[in-house]
Amino acid sequence: MSATPSEVSWPALDAVIADARRVGAGTVADALVQAVTTGSTSGEILDNLGHLLRTHRALRAQLLPATQVQWDAVLADVHRAYPGSQVWDWLAALVAKFR
16 A cells, blocks of 8 residues: 555554654554545544554554654544453553563
């Protein structure tokens, strides 16, 4: 996908997409763009973004510190829409910590 970050029109997500491309994670960046551009409802978009951010959580550590803050902001939007997902994210991070 040859999308540019400006196609998303979500500043925090634009920063994450641009930095993901910078570190060579173009496939993840394309998937994030696709989640926004192909979602038919805000719930579907947020659900897809949440899934992608959780699946590729290791990518966050490769991003610039300012972009990590933007990653957290996008995830906070997902948590506002789906409060229960924050518990699952916490548990997944705890399990990953002890692996």
